[in-house]
Amino acid sequence: MKQHIVRIVLGLLVSLLFLGHAARLYEIGFITQVDNIIYDARLVVTMPRTVDERIVILDIDEKSLQELGHWPWPRDLMARLIDKLFDKYGIAIVGFDVVFAEADYSSGIRTLEQFAQKELKEVPAFQQAFEQMRSKLDYDGLFAQSLKGRPVVLGYYLNNEAGAKRIAAIPEPVLPKGTFSGRNIGFTVWDGYGGNLPQLLKTAAAAGHFNPYTDPDGIVRRVPMLVEFDGAYYEALSLAMMRTLLGFPKVEPGFPPDRFVHRGYSGLEWLKVGPLVIPVDDTVSALVPYRGSKSSFPYISLADVLAERVPAEKLKGKIALVGTTAAGLQDLRSTPVASVYPGVEVHANVISGMLDGRIKQRPPYMLGAEVILLVVSGVALSILVPMLSALWATAVSAGALAAGVGLSVAVWTQIHTVLPMATGLLTIITLYTLNMAYGYFVESRSKRQFTELFGQYVPPELVDKMAEDPGKYNMEPRAVELTILFSDVRGFTSISEALKPEELREYINEYLTTMSQIIRGGHHGTLDKYIGDAIMAFWGAPVDDAQHARNGVLAGLSMQKECKVLNDKFVARGWPKLKIGVGLNSGNVRVGDMGSQIRRAYTVMGDAVNIASRLEGRTKTYGVGILVGEATRNAVKDIVFREVDRIKVKGKDVAITIFEPIGPDSEVERKVLEELKLWQQTLRAYRAQQWDAVELNLLNLQRINPECELYHLYADRVTEFRRNPPPTGWTGVTVFAEK
Template sequence: MQKHINKLTRWGICVLLIVMAALQANGNLPTTLIEKVDYFIYDLRMRWEPTTFNPDIVIVNIDEKSLQEVGQWPWNRGVVADLIERLTDDYHARAVGLDIVFSEPDNSTGIQVLEGLAQKELKENAGFVAQMPALRKELDFDDKLARTLAGRPVVLGYVFSNTPNDNSKGLLPTPAFVDADLGERSFESAIYTKYTANLPELQKAAITGGFFNPSPDADGVIRGIPLLAKHGAGYYEALSLATARIALNASKVKPVFLQADGINSQSFLNNYGSIEAIKLNSTPNKRIPVEPLLTALIHYKSKGGPNGGGFAYVSASDVLKKRLAVDKLKEKIILIGTTAAGLKDLRTAPLGLDYPGVEMHANVIASILDGDVKQRSDSTRGFEVIQVCLIGLLLSFALSRFKALAAVMCTTAMLVLVIAFNYWMYQSFNLVQPLATVLLLIAALFVFNITWGYLVESRKLRGVVRRFGEYVAPELVAVMAEEPDSYTMEGEIRELTVMFSDVRGFTTISESLSAADLREYINIYLTAMSEEIRGNRGTLDKYIGDCVMAFWGAPVRLEEHARLAVASALKMQSIAQGLSADFVKRGWPALKIGVGLNTGEVRVGDMGSKIRLAYTVMGDAVNLSSRLEGITKVYGVGVVVGEATKTAAAEFAYRELDRVRVKGKTRPISIFEPIAIAASIDDAQSALLELWHQALDDFRAQQWDVAEKSFLSYLQVRAEDLASQVFLERIAHYRQNPLPADWDGVATFVSKFSE
């Protein structure tokens, strides 16, 4: 019963862990720990990604060299206009993205001062006033930049915000689409209320613009960037998306909605609802998968900076001074950024704390061009729930059956398979599947099952040791410890071999020794006998005064229980002889023991009362074993075994002592004295055994004279053989007292020890 309760409890806890993991995977039980682990795994994956050089994207760097040659930043808009003109007209760039906002007028030329002079101090100076239109045109760098932007593939950058006290400045570009274009469809996106954009004349002149708001995760690391954001009723492009669109000669951005079975399902969209991709009407069309809030994961293909290996960097001053070969920038996508000290636009990325912001845009553009935008699909949650349940149940089933080493190997294999499958999905299908939940579930199931094995199974082991350690040998306890649930003290019927061993003349011994000597005498004897029994895989039952009771075949099943018991009985006789010699040297009485063995079905298990129980055996076979131990005194032998024991341990040579009917039994049995292993018997011993058995046959045939002669011959070899004397006495008695016609040669014992 307890075994089933333990199994149910174990499975119940495993199922609880799986359910909690499934709830977490489905978003019903969010935890920051899982989120942090997933972040860590994503970042680790990015760090392991090999650097991939993209020849189509070049970063024009406002570096230290440029600042020394051109001047400190910010440069006037005239220099920026010259830079754009060089990139588009001289170097034939496909598209230019500016990671810069021109939200304030350029006052660096002093045009305002000249305007003031023309209106005040020098307004009477006709020549000066006449030159003002030309000066205004020459020094109005905002106008110059606007004229330069017109008709060129340049994308201006700007910033959205939700700061309550800020005022919006500048002019936003035309949105990619507005709410009215979506009909009744709706979806979630980043929403902003304020912006810092470019001067209206600049934005009107530019082909388009794009925001460069970062989208950091909860830990401050930027792993994704919104490709579209909402302001008012319009949806606006990110700098990276707008630059890629211009480079691909696409005029429109079209949202691609989730579909069910290839047909738009309004309820499906509203409930699950989101845009699953953005499509550009380029040739061919570009489909860019997006995540919730219209975010795209940044696939970091560069380690960052001029030496990051992913993108070519050129100095802005080299572009301005036309030091570069035309093919260096021809048909390239240009992003203008900075690495100069004090101007660094650095962000926290999975690859480090100082990743250039301009390269984040470059990585997104590269992914759009290559068509390898990583994504977490809308089926991610469902897939993760299924994965958690399947792996959790499979691992729970396996770990509940495996030993510690196999459990470690199974868990390791499962971890490798899960990680390999996740990486394969990432590399082959650009799918970023969550990994933390299933990894933590595998770890939790492993730790729980190992802990369960240690606490519960070790408790079972301690129970086995506690229950059986006093009875059986340590090696048997070790066997039982491997499957502790298989061994209980509940009663059962089993074939065993039972032993009783007793000291001859113990009453006389006890009367001749002091209490201290008697205690030592009996302790030495019991210890030696017990060690032999346990050493030969026997189970000690109890001590009854000087009597030792033991059995073989329980609690651990032993196919050779009879052989082991007979071997122990013979060894105990040898040990007793050695102890006797030592005792005599001490001045103590000699030691002789008698051993009775019998094999048969008995009931074994916990027996006794509510006050005290003991692991013991009961049954007719046990009683007969006790009777056989008593009979050893009658025949003067050390060991007597029953017929079943002789049959089961046939490798020994035996002397049949007699056929007897013990007290309480009506059916006669044959009793035997084991001599030694049959293979070790020499010719003389074999002849002596043959003589004995012939004498026994003659006795049963009532051939008194022949039998008497044989028994006397036997005594000439073994002068102290009491069994021969017993039969000689019977022959003398039967000669004087004729036997009945139905005499069967069986000796009937009317008491435990006497006929």
């Protein structure tokens, strides 16, 4: 983890940044906007797109304005409208998404009153006639009378403008001052209002505000169910209409039981109105459950209602909202489902959602849930992603994104709850991008540096591994146990004489390339150098390799095997056959950047290196392709070896046992194992100077494997020892005076 500490710390800082936004310590506008976009997308994808016939919108449309004149219309006309709706059409309830704040004098009553008080004050006939006509000319009175005893809900608006005025009248609060004392609830608070004439308000069944909650991006996604004005609490138009339909049940604030929440939690989670439970968010607003785009409810022109051009069944028993779609009356809103949307239909959607229980929940405790999820995912990914490869980091990040989206969708569809997604998703994306960018710009630089230092020696995959923890690797000399390999082409002088210069170049290039790929790519070795046609390589540095001896032996076997493939190509081109000798030895050596001030190289030095070189030279003597030292043999357990001899190389007083690797245990045939068993018996007889037994065994071995040069070598030695017996104390060790 140490090598990833920078990325882990950066990841945790990024998570902390997003966590502050999720915990409402501050707001990052971009995240809020993304969250709104995601919310809108979920809403649009899952909305039913059906028409709710239970609710109708009585439209003050362009047609009505053309037939009945500009708005506002005379109140006697509004009185006739109410009478027709209830008496002729049997409407269930009417709600007004308009206000009646000013008195209607269009009948001329004000002028007549002035005459009655001044010019015609002394004319009894005028006074008598005026008194008889007064009630018919009082249009506001007529309208008020038509409302009386009927389920009609008036609308009004609230405002917070500078110097906000209080126009006309608003109803009594639905909940009095002090209802929520001691609880920090985020009600929208207002300073002024535009209400209705007191005489209208007095006869209407109820009244509610029609202010939507407009988010900073100008979109209407919710409507405050309760608002605060002068310390008391007032209901929305939609809530007032539902209460009127239900017989005016009390509004009961819904709080979770104290035993389930922290003492400091003061969130109002729902409102109970009779049998209805209405979920609210931290502003005590209901999320608008849009059914679809405009016209998710039947629209009927008020001109057609007044002219009785509407079939009675279209209105009988319906919930009616009076509002306007006329552009000039400025009640068009921007919503998630349409950029231009009638404000009256917003309230229709809320009422529809109340009836069906489709209003999504976004209770205040979701803030805590979002914070917890963000802490868990942010910390986990901050620690995990830096330690993974790019492919796995991508897979894990994609999985986290999918899990986040899946959880949010499941919560949305199954329990009708809104789980904010933007903070979590942006955290995952940012952490992934940060790590990929860091890997590209910072770690790729380290990789390039390592490639420059070690790329010519070790395979790319080892360079990648080294770049993951650059502090562990350098070119400073150090003592370590390695396995060293030398290989050389036998008879190279004859080969070079048989080929043209350009052919020799191709010959040696193909040989060196093939063998180098086996060493580096196939068996993760470090290529030290080329010495003419010879190759020097080692295992165990710069990257530690617990299997260095095994990998070196397997590389030697693969090189011999590949020689046969190369020979098929060379013979086909008329070139001489290739035959190589390979020597391997393991031991403690010094490895690092060594050389002179003029030229340096990453290489190895030590006795084990020299012995490996000597063993390569002895392969020709014994007629074998590979020879390995005793330390190498002892370090490898799953490869079959043939003991070849015990020798003393030039410059060494201690004898070493040398071996020929035959192949992996699983690949060596039974008859070969039987041959090796007989050979081991022969070696014991040889070292005991039991020449008759040796000769008999060698005859049998030569019949089994007539091409084995080793058997012929020992047969010649026995013949020589019969003529010139070895000295007293001879232990079977062969001494080489030359390298």
